[in-house]
Amino acid sequence: MLLLLSGLMLLSQPPRSLGTEMNTYSGKTLTTTACTLVMCSPAENGPPGRDGRDGQEGLRGEKGDSGSPGAVGPTGLPGPVGVIGPKGDSGSAGEPGPKGDSGRPGPPGPPGVPGPAGREGPKGMQGNIGPQGKPGPKGEAGPKGEVGAPGMQGSSGTRGPTGPKGERGAPGERGAPGNAGVAGPAGATGPQGPLGARGPPGLKGDRGAPGDKGAKGESGLPDVTALRQQVEVLQGHVQRLQGTLSHYKKVELFPDGRSVGDKIFKTAGFEKSFQNAQKICTQAGGQLPSPRSAAENEAVSQLLIAQNRGAAFLSMTDSKTEGKFTYPSGEPLVYSNWAPGEPNNDRGDEDCVEIFTNGKWNDKSCAESRFVICEF
Secondary structure (H helix, E strand, C coil): CHHHHHHHHHCCCCCCHHHHHHHCCCCCCCHHHHHHHHHHHHCCCCCCCCCCCCCCCCCCCCCCCCCCCCCCCCCCCCCCCCCCCCCCCCCCCCCCCCCCCCCCCCCCCCCCCCCCCCCCCCCCCCCCCCCCCCCCCCCCCCCCCCCCCCCCCCCCCCCCCCCCCCCCCCCCCCCCCCCCCCCCCCCCCCCCCCCCCCCCCCCCCCCCCCCCCCCCCCCCCCHHEEEEHHHHHHHHHHHHHHHHHHHHHHHHHHHCCCCCHHHCEEEEEEEEEEHHHHHHHHHCCCEEECCCCCHHHHHHHHHHHCCCCCEEEEEEEECCCCCCCCCCCCCCCCCCCEECCCCCCCHHCCCCCECCCCCCEECCCCCCEEEEEEEE
């Protein structure tokens, strides 16, 4: 009965819904039976049937099993380029890569503009005087110049002032005696002559009568005129000796000596320590220089310049009392010419004194070597 009702329902459905129903029941046994019923219906056209009532919707069938997957279709055409999305967040920093090889040095850049001059710094303290430099080599003699043309005779100069009076010449030799002159008239009685030499004692005579008192006789001294002549001769000899001595003194002092008054400063031409220099001067009959005036100090400094030397030891020390310099005799200084800031006893062992070419003094260690100059 159920089967008959189902077949009627199928026949009553329009062709459009038939396919649908077929699809709905294609997975069930009832569909096959329905198809059998349709195929068994009469083939000839019967009278139109009445419109049937819409049947109620049947119960929803159970979900069928999933079918097997179909074959993979061909790859579709690429779709159009999508819109550019917003910028993503920055990723975390990666690890540093290995150090690259050094590139070739670039060409030197142009010189920079000099910076402004810095401010002048504070004035530094005066440093200690450096050691004496070695004398430079002697330069070669230049070529001899050509003889110049004779100059024109100059005009006569004005007469100079009268020179000082020359020294008195030595007396001349005594001339030969002249011829005897004609005897003159007898002169007046002259004074009593000098007493003669005492003769041998005679026989004692008789006592005579006392005679008249005679005139006072002249002194028994030699002739004053002769004595004066002798003194003048001796003075001439002394003056000649003094001139000769002055000449030899100048020769002896040239070029390694100087004289001031009675003092002579002479160099030995080498350098020694204070003790050795003092010993050399003492053995020669002198001592190290002890300038007691600006003139004597200048003579020593000029001798340094002439010998192309930087410094020489003086005789004064403060070895007995620090800071109190004395002469070798122990007496205090009567003249000094210290350089600015001296004496400073640098390093605690400067007990001697050196003099420079400018005449300034500096306290120095006695163990240093300096140019040797002796004072006589």
